[in-house]
Amino acid sequence: MAKTYTQLYIHIVFSVKHRQNLIHKSWKEELYKYITGIVKGKSQKLYSIGGVENHIHILVSIKPGISISDLVKYIKHGSNLWIQEKRFMRGKFEWQEGFGAFTVSSSQLKKTITYINNQEQHHRRVSFEEEYVEFMRKYEIEYEEKYLF
Numbered sequence: 057m058a059k060t061y062t063q064l065y066i067h068i069v070f071s072v073k074h075r076q077n078l079i080h081k082s083w084k085e086e087l088y089k090y091i092t093g094i095v096k097g098k099s100q101k102l103y104s105i106g107g108v109e110n111h112i113h114i115l116v117s118i119k120p121g122i123s124i125s126d127l128v129k130y131i132k133h134g135s136n137l138w139i140q141e142k143r144f145m146r147g148k149f150e151w152q153e154g155f156g157a158f159t160v161s162s163s164q165l166k167k168t169i170t171y172i173n174n175q176e177q178h179h180r181r182v183s184f185e186e187e188y189v190e191f192m193r194k195y196e197i198e199y200e201e202k203y204l205f
Contacts, residue, residue, distance in 0.1 A: 064118050065103070067168055068128060069191070070155035071111035075184060075205070079109050083144045087135060088112075094134045098122055103165070104172040108179045113172045115160065124157045156188065158195050 072078045079087065088105045095102040095116055103115040114131070118124060132151040139149045160168045171178070178187070185205060192199050 060120055062120055063162065065160040065162070065165060065168075066116055066118050066124055067158045067160050067172075068114045068116065068124070068131075068155055069111060069158075069188065070128065070132065071152045071184060072109075073150040073152050075110045075152070077109035078145060078149055079107065079112070080144065081109075083142070086142075087139070090138050091131055091135050094131050095127070098127060098130055100127060104169040106172040106175040108175055108184075111184050113175060115165075115168055115172055128155050128157070156191060158191060 084107075091105060091112075091114065092102050095114070100119060100122065101117045103117065105112065105114045107113055116127070118127065136149060136151060139145070182190075188204070189201075191197075192204070
């Protein structure tokens with residue numbers, strides 16, 4: 057085969073260090089736009105981004121040539137520097153170490169986009185910890201709870 061063709065949808069989830077409620081509504085949309093720019097700058101496509109004060113969800117399609125880990129590293133590092141530069145808050149802003157990354161089929165794309173876009177409503181009923189454990193169960197990922205959070 058002369059060319060590589062892929063369609064890989066990845067739902068990425070990560071939180072603020074110690075799951076602190078530091079992402080303020082007044083600058084959250086600017087943060088999402090900045091992260092969108094990082095993803096586009098790495099030649100990837102962002103379908104949806106959303107979250108609440110302590111974590112974000114990002115749905116991307118990822119092309120060969122960049123690993124999921126590298127993309128998340130670029131997103132976290134770049135957005136962290138940007139938040140510091142903009143002085144949106146006192147003190148130091150940091151993302152948690154690690155992340156969750158879950159594959160999404162084409163048939164579930166619209167449902168996942170809706171889910172990400174409705175994070176504020178979702179988290180009125182479910183905590184981040186409950187949500188994340190549900191992802192681990194749904195995707196049958198083995199984990200030790202003491203290392204999860």
